[in-house]
Amino acid sequence: MEWKLEVVPVPVSDVDRAKAFYGEQVGFAVDLDRTVPGGMRIVQLTPPGSGCSIHLVTGGAPGSLSGLTLVVSDVVAAQKELAGRGVPVGDVVHFDNGVQVKGPGTEPWSTMAFFADPDGNAWVVQERPRGAGGQDGV
DSSP, X not given: OOOOOOEEXXXXXXXXXXXXXXXXXXXXXXXXXXXXXXXXXXXXXXXXXXXXXXXXESSSOTTOOEEEEEEESOHHHHHHHHHHTTOOOOOOEEEETTEEEESOOSSTTOEEEEEEOTTOOEEEEEEOOTTSOSSSOO
């Protein structure tokens, strides 16, 4: 039996604002935007190439998620793309002996950039080392 994590709820204060941020700025595909009987709105978006989506939810604690991680083959290119779309993304950094240093690193999985959505949900964009497998590992 396979157990796959395919949808992560992201608590937001304004679904329309969050949908615009993730869809138009971050570049996620809007898979679903529907109101079901009872008035609950379901907005689901998926990062390019991902098997896992996010579901924007209200009623939780907006901004309470931290460490959601997007894995990419080139974090420098991803950071530039996000910045070009107006996403408030930080510089590319790496960790060297537990210390954060500006710029790409040489150790596997150590290079990343950080951003947050308008509610403060915190994301990591992490570079997958070549040959580590996954959808874009070679």
